[in-house]
Amino acid sequence: MHILLSKSTNKILRITNYPRLELIAVILSGILKYILMDHLQMRAFYIAGICIFWAAYILFRYSTNREVLKHWGFTRSNFKRSITFLLPLVVLSITVSLIYGYFNHSLTFTWHILPIICLYPIWGIVQQYLMLGLITNNLISLVKPSINRYILIFLISALFGLVHYTSIFLMIFVFGMEVVFLLAYFKWRNLWAIGIAHGWIGSFLLYFVLMRDLWDELFAWF
Numbered sequence: 001m002h003i004l005l006s007k008s009t010n011k012i013l014r015i016t017n018y019p020r021l022e023l024i025a026v027i028l029s030g031i032l033k034y035i036l037m038d039h040l041q042m043r044a045f046y047i048a049g050i051c052i053f054w055a056a057y058i059l060f061r062y063s064t065n066r067e068v069l070k071h072w073g074f075t076r077s078n079f080k081r082s083i084t085f086l087l088p089l090v091v092l093s094i095t096v097s098l099i100y101g102y103f104n105h106s107l108t109f110t111w112h113i114l115p116i117i118c119l120y121p122i123w124g125i126v127q128q129y130l131m132l133g134l135i136t137n138n139l140i141s142l143v144k145p146s147i148n149r150y151i152l153i154f155l156i157s158a159l160f161g162l163v164h165y166t167s168i169f170l171m172i173f174v175f176g177m178e179v180v181f182l183l184a185y186f187k188w189r190n191l192w193a194i195g196i197a198h199g200w201i202g203s204f205l206l207y208f209v210l211m212r213d214l215w216d217e218l219f220a221w222f
Contacts, residue, residue, distance in 0.1 A: 018061075018138075019137075019138035019141050019142050020138075020142070022134045022138055023134070023135065023138050023139075023142075025057075026130050026134050026135055029050055029053075029054075029130065030163065032046060032049075032050075033046065033163070038166065040221065041217075041220045041221045042221045043217055043218050043219075043220065043221070044218050044219055044221065044222075045221070047123060047218070050126060051122070051123075051126055054126060054129065054130070058072075058074075058129075071137070072129065072133035072134075072137070072191060073129075073132065073133055073185065073189040073190050073191035073192075073194075074129075074133075074191055074192070075189070075190060075192075076192075077188075077189075077190065078188035078189065078190045078193075079190050079192055079193050081188050081190075082184050082187075082188040082190040082193035082194065083193040083196070083197065085184050085187075085188070086180065086181075086184055086193060086194065086197040087197075089177070089180055089197065089201070090197050090200050090201055093177075093201045093204065093205060094200065094201070094204045097204040097205050097207075097208045097209050098204065098208060100208060100209050101208030101209065106208055106209075106211050107208060110213075112213055112214075112215035112216065113203070113207055115215055116203045116207065116214050116215055117199075117200065117203045119199075120199035120200075120202055120203045120214065121195055121196045121198070121199025121200065122195075122199070123199065124194075124195040124196065124197070124198030124199035124202060125191060125192065125194075125195025125196070125198075125199070126195075127195070127198065128181065128191055128194045128195045128198055129191055129195070131156060131159075131160055131178065132156075132181070132182065132185045132191065132194065133191060135156060135159070136152065136156050136182070136185070139152065139155075139156075140152070149186065152182075153179055153182045153183070154179075156178060156182060157174075157175045157176075157178040157179045157182065158175060160174055160175065160178040161174050161175035161178070167210065169210075170210070173205070177198070177201065181194045181197070181198070
């Protein structure tokens with residue numbers, strides 16, 4: 001099975017250098033992640049900076065091409081179908097996280113979980129925009145007119161797993177999660193649903209399974 005670009009999308013991509021520039025920018029964003037987040041623990045600075053930079057870029061691209069949001073997946077179309085497809089994974093992940101927390105005495109609730117649940121989906125949308133909207137779409141346009149879907153799913157999922165290299169468990173988990181996200185993206189192309197699912201799954205998994213308080217981590221540098 002292959003992914004085929006539409007004629008209009010091919011035309012847009014051929015007359016711009018955006019795919020290569022976007023891939024370079026994503027790579028630099030990843031490098032900064034290892035420096036600022038993992039090494040210097042400057043999570044608040046990194047996350048805020050990345051969100052502002054890419055939000056500004058999205059607005060810039062939209063100002064020059066009103067179809068680019070639809071191409072990336074920032075659309076209301078198929079939101080319900082996509083979130084319905086992802087809901088079993090979300091419910092299963094949250095349930096298992098709570099059960100694990102209960103039996104490992106890590107099922108403790110503080111007010112920190114509330115801002116995490118509210119804000120993490122935003123970070124999830126940004127991450128999936130980089131992985132799906134930019135890396136996936138640009139690889140399709142640059143490698144060849146058509147590319148095997150399952151090879152692409154494996155490569156993108158493996159790449160997302162490597163980003164979480166500090167935890168073997170997390171690498172394996174996000175690899176499987178990204179496979180499901182890619183299946184949903186190729187079928188319905190809706191980043192909102194995928195980003196929200198990412199945020200909810202990550203909030204409970206990190207808090208109750210890996211026992212990481214993301215709210216404290218966010219301000220650890222201060």
